[in-house]
Amino acid sequence: MNGRKDRLLKDYLHDPYFVKEKYPEPSVCERCGVVFNEGIFSWVKPVPKEFPKMICPACRRLEDKCEGGIVLLTGKFLKNHKEEIINIVKNVETYKIEKRPLERIMSIIEDENGIEIKTTYEHLARRIGEAINNAFKGELKITYPEGEKYVRVKWFRDE
Incomplete structure (x- = not known):
């Protein structure tokens, strides 16, 4: 190893559709019904109605046509x-x-x-x-x- 510290590091590719703040856990997308829990999105049947609502990144992309x-x-x-x-x-x-x-x-x-x-x-x-x-x-x-x-x-x- 040469010990050089001036190597080029790749920047993280930012995705504007993933919010910096975390969604409440658990929460459910009011558009498609996907549930966010323990840091991941998944399908849960039946969707609990008492979960806090949010709009998931995929539905926001669909709405923005992006x-x-x-x-x-x-x-x-x-x-x-x-x-x-x-x-x-x-x-x-x-x-x-x-x-x-x-x-x-x-x-x-x-x-x-x-x-x-x-x-x-x-x-x-x-x-x-x-x-x-x-x-x-x-x-x-x-x-x-x-x-x-x-x-x-x-x-x-x-x-």
């Missing part, structure tokens, strides 16, 4: 397998939302160029791209813009 990730799907293959691909997208969300309730699809927009999927956080967008690529192969490009808590996922297959 995605944490975007998935762009294009190519001729997509047009012939759209239903199967959309099923994969929804299955990935269903699986992820059980373990990570704040990871949600905000929108799925189809047009003549392909499909655009916006997600609340970057993990879900990356996982959707990986799942589609694992199932159908193609060209997958995942880009994390420097200094941002965001991901852009592009998947393309022409055949």
Whole structure:
């Protein structure tokens, strides 16, 4: 070890949707019903009505239309397998939302160029791209813009 103290340290990527002050524990999101308890968000059935109310980070992102990730799907293959691909997208969300309730699809927009999927956080967008690529192969490009808590996922297959 050289003992140097002038190394470059990476800054923490700040997420403005996570508040600095802690939510009361336990508390429940008045929009979606997710419960915050012991420092984590989880689904609790039935949702206790006596818990203090708050708005969770995912619902605030949805209201502000501020995605944490975007998935762009294009190519001729997509047009012939759209239903199967959309099923994969929804299955990935269903699986992820059980373990990570704040990871949600905000929108799925189809047009003549392909499909655009916006997600609340970057993990879900990356996982959707990986799942589609694992199932159908193609060209997958995942880009994390420097200094941002965001991901852009592009998947393309022409055949």
